[in-house]
Amino acid sequence: MSQSRNAALEQASKWFLRLKDAAPDHADRGRFEAWLMESEANRQAYQRIAETWGDFDSAARITHISQAMSARKLDDDIRKRQRANTLTKLGTVVAIGLASLFGFQQWQNWQAQPLETIAQTSAPGHMVSRYLPDGSKLSLDAHSDTKVVYYRDKRYVRLLHGQAVFEVVKDTDRPFIVESDHARITVKGTRFVVNMINHKTVVAVDHGKVMVETLHAGETTSVLLSNGEVAEVKDQVKPVKLNKSAKDCFAFLQGKLIFDGASLSEVTETLSRYRQPPIVNHSKSGTEISAVVDVRTLNTFIKSLPAVAPVKLQESQVETAVVDR
Template sequence: MSATAPPLKDAATVRQQALGWFVRRQDAAWRGEDEHAFQDWLAASPTHGEIYAQCAAQWQAFDGMPADLVAGMRRQLAHDKKATQVRAEPARRRFLKPAFALGAAFAMGGAGYVAWQQMLAQPVWVEAFATDRGQQKEVALPDGSRLRLDTTTRVEVRYFRDRREVHLVAGQAVFAVQSDTNRPFDVLAGPLRVTVVGTRFSVRHTPGQPGRDGVSVAVEEGKVRVARADSAAYGAVYLIAGQRVGSDPAGVLGPVHPVSVEGIAPWREQRISFVDVRLDQALAELARYGDTGLVIHDADVAALRLSGTFDPLNRATLRLALPRVLPVRLVDQGAMTEVRPAH
């Protein structure tokens, strides 16, 4: 004996519930207790399982569609949703165009549209990585891309069906991106978004560090697009290999400068280079890798300009070098050493 079909109004409610369950089950945060609640909902009525299976089958068909068609459907649905607010009936007819019939079938009604958008917004893989002070780390991502994290760096990685995204919370990293034209790779760093398909580049975002509190991007191979993350007010900059650009904390981009391959990320070889940098800012940069044991109390000493290349983990060499390249002397003050004027 077959189950009696539910009234149309009830069927719409169940479909909305099924879409909601399907969306939440794609979330990386789904837990065992969530699955138990879902199974209880399935067991409440045979209709629940039937409608849920329909939603899952429709999504599988959608998930196998070419990326350009998916993108077109997303644009059309967004357009139709906006148009519906002005003229509901004409928008409904456009929504049912044959080219987007699958999207219409899946996105039945406003609730279906929202659920469909939510499914695209759900990450299929999420992970966070971090390094301690003085540590570096090589990270392999599921698609074959690789990250090289510098000291005191934290990143959050999210892969979606139609894009890959890394949030550089703080620190700096080199990205070797596996090419995938169907899923662009975005790095979000402070106010900027760096978009690539396949390349190798570095991004630095060290908020709060004097003189280095903006974002810096340098390209070793390929091409990247650098723009404000909110896509407002400021135009994008395209960088090719051997170029870099920086921004201020608000995301205002500066001019594009050439950079040597060795200058893309010298920290990978345990080298930190300074060119006419204030001494206090240079010491702050070296302190990211470990205690330098050096302090400055004199404003004139702090403003001295330092140029040179240093091993950030070699304190002894730094102490020997400073009095030779700058008019300073080192005076022990218990646990710390003060950098004072030479005379």
């Protein structure tokens, strides 16, 4: 039995029991009629409940006629049997509702079973691309980490660290969902990039439509992105569209890192995806960096940072530290 049919039967039994003896002008009757008109499934479900009730009524009338002919206390007999008949019908309606609920729970458990799980990571300095079970393509930036789980009703990716581009094959029955520490991104079929960087998540869309929601917010906060649009998401804050080129966000696939007014922390975190030891910002400078960096000349750019910001570099075996001068 389908999910929608189970839900309709459950709701139909509730409406029937609520309104079976109610006055024609009962306050809930308008809401009931609106529910009834929502779909053919609702009407069929209510008809099934009503027919079940009606079948018991017919059988009861035949029994009453037969027994009344030989019973002296017809009124008492009718009252007793009406009570028993009502309890029987109530039990049947409740049983249908419980069976529907049990079936729905079983269906939910079946839907929640993973069909396939993939853990995909990339090492510092090395990007990775692969096709997923449905033909969608995952392209991981260097030093990134994802977990992919495919279910019967959805395709789910958890971005644990770094950045990834998704080229999603359209499937209207199974939305493609990506979650980071700050955001949930839902699509049907599109190409987009998700970058978890400097305590925020940046989402850019090449083509298609993407729904971006803030995780952990007190209320649902979302924004719809389409071709060429970019949004930034932070914890507990509504997603904000940025006046930024989406193409710049995909440039890393061609070995280019484009910074447009980026903080030193964002720059150093991005650069650390491509080198060991990592470069770490300890400076309190508010300098914003705008530059196009070729990953093949990364060290040259790092050495030039003291020329564009009031900082100096301190080298050690575990990190290259950016500190205030």
